[in-house]
Amino acid sequence: MTTVVRTIADLRATLAAARLEGREVGFVPTMGYLHEGHRSLMREAAAHNDTTVVSIFVNPLQFAPTEDLDRYPRDLERDVQMASDEGVSHVFAPSQQEMYPERIVTTVNVAGVSEPLEGASRPSHFAGVATVVTKLFAIVGPCRAYFGEKDFQQLAVIRRLVFDLSMPIDIVACPTIREPDGLAMSSRNVNLTADARRAAPVLLRALQAGKHAIEGGERDAMQVRRAMRAVVESEPLVDLDYAEVVDESTFVIPTPLTGTLRPLIAARLPHARLIDNIGAQV
């Protein structure tokens, strides 16, 4: 039986009792409108923990005023059903008032990995993410927390946050789940027009072109960017934000390209901004 918990106090009381019984707590933070990507995280968490918590909270701190906070899709009833199907013990669905009863004046900032790419395009985004994740970790007190590689830079930011602040939490990375045509699953995909949805798999094709170039011996990041950009340009509906290749843990571009690399891409389509990435090894 999955319970829906609305307040911090109720969740703390429930989890304190579970921990007293020696139960290990696994945690999956989300913004809801769950899909197969989230399902894979919940399944992994439920398989390796005695008590599993999924949070559903569309965090206003991580949206800029011009972004899609108001258009972000929501369906709590469906989300709870999916969480229940995957063996989740508690869905934590707090209101904005519960999470931020006053204007929050404490911000968690992770320098370095949060600065390029998504950090450059969305300047306050990762501070919003790091702040809410720190708050959620303080509320839930998990042994393990599960994040998708789909948001690869976010994963690097969280890893660094946990390392720097000595949080006793294992961060578990889960692979990106895709639609049959290669589009990475995302709650935002429902906001794509029919034409944009048809064009969207070009992101994965561009990443594959970048990976192919690297694995074929290309060591110049500019040439890899060029290869990715050429693929995206074949789809007029897709407006490229960035196509880049970085070291997967530092987010620095190695010169020449070497080590465990991550081609990453972001683009605007009607009417969603999408991101994706894949692994590439030299």
Ligand code: AMP
């Ligand atoms: P969100 O609800 O979009 O904030 O995502 C919550 C968690 O689910 C994050 O750790 C995401 O990286 C992860 N996630 C989102 N989409 C996918 C996907 N297609 N495959 C795997 N994990 C995902």
